[in-house]
Amino acid sequence: MVGPRVVVVGAGVVGAALVDELSARGWDDITVVDQGPLPAPGGSSSHAPGLVFQTNPSKAMAEMARYTVDKLGTLSVDGEPCFLQVGGLEVATTPERLTELHRRHGWATSWGIDAAVVDADRCLELIPMLDRDQVLGGLHVPTDGLAKAVRAVDAQISRARSRGVKVLDRTEVLDVLVEGDRVTGVVTGQGELAADIVVCCAGIWGSKIARMVGMTLPLVPLAHQLAWTGQVAPLAGQTSEALRPILRHQEADLYYRERYDAIGVGYYGHRPMPVSVDDILGVDAADVMPSVQPFTEEDFAEAWRQTHALLPATREAKIEEGINGLFSFTTDDMPLLGPSPEVKGFWVAEAVWVTHSAGVGRAMAEWLVDGHCSSFDLHECDVNRFEAHQVAPKYVVERGCQNFVEVYDIKHPLQPMEQPRPLRASPFHVRQQELGGVFLEANGWERPQWYEANAGLVDGRDIPEPDEWAARYWSPIVAAEAQVTREAVAMFDMTALKRLEVTGPGAAAFLQRLVTGDVDKSVGSVTYCLLLDHDGGIRSDVTVARLARDVFQVGANGALDLDWLHRHLPGDGTVQVRDITAGTCCIGVWGPRARDLVQPLTDLDLTALKYFRGARGFIGNVPVTALRLSYVGELGWELYTTADMGLKLWDTLWAAGQEHGVIAAGRGAFTSLRLEKGYRSFGTDMTYEHDPHEAGLGFAVKAAKPEFIGKQALADRQARQATKKLTCLTLDGHVLGKEPVYDGDTPVGYVTSAAYGYTVGSGIAYAWLPADLAEPGRTLHIGYFDRRIPATVAEEPLFDPKMTRLRG
Missing domain, CATH: 3.30.70.1400 (Aminomethyltransferase beta-barrel domains)
Incomplete structure (x- = not known):
């Protein structure tokens, strides 16, 4: 197979994986360039501690980590392995963290990773140095372990070289050449290289390379502390690099790994230390390596105190060396993969840690060769996913720093970012505030989850109370808003779409x-x-x-x-x-009394405007585009107007709706109503795969x-023949999404969207299941934290299957 001329900028674990995967697929004109000496060119890969914990709330990230484990486990250099499969253990020292480990176990099971929540005694069997009084339990993943990053670079570069890939180390990229809207090559310190495709795998220098083609990457390098002890007594005489599992103590923002008779201690609990890409030294100018900053002992003091508490044997040891090593962070904790939106042939694979490196190499190779990635769903990773405000320099640094602080935090799936907010507000925002809107965030938009003004609607309604986790970012008002939408009429702010x-x-x-x-x-x-x-x-x-x-x-x-x-x-x-989007706004007016509310206000004949039809007209003095659609399954319209007229539209509808019992309803009610009707949500219920x-x-x-x-x-x-099917399940209670589904004791699928259906009176979960299990009436179980909840396969939609309410 004769491929295009490809230049890969950066030969760390990502670039090395990519040229290995590309050359294995038959492309035969590939050059990889790095400013440093191989196999340790001086970027993040060269100092990475190598811990690979595969469990992740993102299915794609977990699968890319699993591929990294599988691939590196087959590679070696001079008989020395590229992966030490010692297992991984995350310990809980608080009841809250133990609950979180059960949730993480659910993710691992959903994504096909063997894992178990184990008791404190088993934790001490795995790592005897742990303080038994500190540990309540742990999450054990036997296939986790240590990636030898430099060795992995060496092995993959060597394989690529054997297939004809040209390797230019100690060669700095000075510019990327573009003619018209297409990349044509790169300029290096040793001359020009012609190229049809340039892939930026430059890690902490990624923003600098991307800037050469006018591309802004929402990436910030941050320093992260890694220290090494001297000899720890229980490890004295150990001749293997690591025998016991890699360890995470997330409650204290710490992780640990063995190195013969010493322990490496990684710490995320210190202050964020962002570094501008323009302040990172080149390889020739750096004393050690450019990705390593001087160790700041004062920032490590709390880490050392917490280490003594968890691993008492370290009290007799000393910190012998330490670094503040640079790693890439993004605004949403996900990698930056894919093509430039403006310059054809320029691609990036950035903000990728060792954990996911081989998986990203495979994903990018498939994408480049086949035009799409067949192994992983990459919609969360696509570099073109961002809104304009999300690449603002101040936003990038602020979000990157906050993500560093929260890297080991227990996060609820609805938890919004705290800062910077507010950023985007619909024209109705002032009225929503007056109604006591409780706002979450969507792509920068302030979006009401419910309205405290509707608290009185709860009285007299039988509303089931969710468990403590499902009750976060929830109120019984959500239920009342959903029911009133079915009973009367509600206004939903749809501007964020x-x-x-x-x-x-x-x-x-x-x-x-x-x-x-x-x-x-x-x-x-x-x-x-x-x-x-x-x-x-x-x-x-x-x-x-x-x-x-x-x-x-x-x-x-x-x-x-x-x-x-x-x-x-x-x-x-x-x-x-x-x-x-920014210049327009939208109100969804839905419910059995929607026509009673809207018809007197408009010149449009709403009876003649059939389902899935639209027209332009006026609501009072406001020009609108009315589309007869409903994602809540009720009669009504999406009413669009320009942003300057939005507040007038809201006020006109609100005033006229008082006699019809109109309410403002939030996203919580919307989700419940959507699932009762079986409407899918892209990115949650279905994705690229x-x-x-x-x-x-x-x-x-x-x-x-x-x-x-x-x-x-x-x-x-x-x-x-289809082997899987998105399936509706009903249950007694609430789940959150991403939980495993079991047939007996066998995990068979995972939950996508979930909510309580306040009209149908049951919990609802959509799940991907084997097609032969998606039979109505079949009983399965959902793994919810540390329990199994019975769930029944149901015919869908659960509400109004004949569509009489929508078409009324």
Whole structure:
């Protein structure tokens, strides 16, 4: 296979993994360049302590870690292994942390990683140095261990070299060459290298390299303390580098690993120490290595005190050496992977730690060679996922520092960022504050979860109390708001959802090629459809409203949808795509009395406006686009207007709605109502790894269309019998999402979305299950912390299956 000319900038664990994977797939013109000497060129890989804990709330991250373990476990250099599979142990010293370990055990089980929550005695069997009085229990993962990062670089670079990859170490990249909108090569201290593709794997220098093509990366290097003790008595005479599991004491922001008769102590509890990429020395100028800063003993004092408490044998030891080592942090704790939005051929694989390095190498190689990644769902990692404010320098540093502080914190799935807020507010925000809105955050938007003004609605209602975890970011008001929506009418702020405008004489043909539905219909049509990747996997679900012959409004899921549309624009200028979210706003008016509220205010005939139709008109003095859609399963409309008229729209609806019992309702009620109707949420219920038929969205695919992206791949998938299915489960109580589902004692799937259905009177969980287990009436169990909750496979939707309320 003759591939394009590829230059990979950076030969740490990520760059080494990538050139190994790319060359293994047959590409034969690859050069890897690094400013430092191999196999330890001086970046984060060169000093990384190498601890690989695979468990992660993100399925993709856990799977990439598992691949790293599997791959490095097969590699060696001169007979010395690249991975020491000593296992991993996370200990709990408080009841709260022990509860969290049960939750983490659920994640591990959901993602196929063998793990067990063990008692204190078993913890001491695994690591006898632990203080028995401190430890309440632990999470043991036998396949975790130590990655020998420098050795892994050596092994993977050597394999790539044997396939013809050119390796240029001690060679600094000075510039990336671009002609028009395409990369053409790189300039190095030893001359120019022609390239069709340049991949930035430069780690802590990544922002500097990306800047050469005008790309801003939301990445900040932060110093992290790692110290090594002298001899610890119980390890005296140990001739193997490590025999006992790597250890995490997350309650004190600490981790530990053996190194023969000494212990490495890593600490996240100190103050954040961000470093500008422009202040990081080059390899030639650094005394030791550029990724290593001087050790600040005063920042380590609490770590050493906590270490003495957990591992009493260290009280007789001393700290012999220490560093403040630089690692990359991002605004959302996820890597930065994928192509530049503006310069064709420039790609990044940044903010990747050793834990996920080989997995990222495989993911990037598949993406580059095949045009998509088949092994992992990368939507959380795509570098183009960010809103404009999320790459602001101040935001990047502030979020990166906060993520450093919270790296071992116990986080609830609904927990919003605390700072910087507020950033984005809808025009209705002042009214929502007056109603006692309790705000969470979505892509920077302040979004009400419920309204304290509705507290009186709780009286007289039978509302089940959730457990302590499910009760966080919850109120019985959520239940009352959901029930009142079904009984009367409610106003929901839908402004945070992404809105794109597609215009031009080629707009209809453009969208027809991108989406699975038929959108070349009459003006006023609204179509629910999907964006598919080239392999037939779901990239997003969207609604496409035709507002004029050459004007479409696309209700999208986020910045990745905008990026996807931009990447497929025709080159003849016949189509324009514009993000109109910031300049517009939306109120969902839904409930059996919605028409009673809205019809007297408008010139539109709302009875004639059928389900999945839209029209432009006025609500009072406010120009609106009214789309008859409902993600809560009730009669009503999404009402859009410009941001300057938003407050007037709210006030007009609110005043007229008083006689109809209108309330403002929050996201908590919305989620409950959505799941009662079985409506899917992209990124949670279905992702790139799923196809429409597995996800229960086959109705959104119009196979009779001549062509759309992913059509043939989807047909090929259909030819194979589906092995999994997104399935509705009902249960007595609440779960949170990402819990494992069991058939007997066998884990068979995992939960996606979950909520309590206050109309149907049961807990609801959607889950990916083997197709042969998705039989209505079958009893399964959900692993919720340390218990198993019975769950029954149910027919869906649970509410209004004949759609009479929506079409009324």
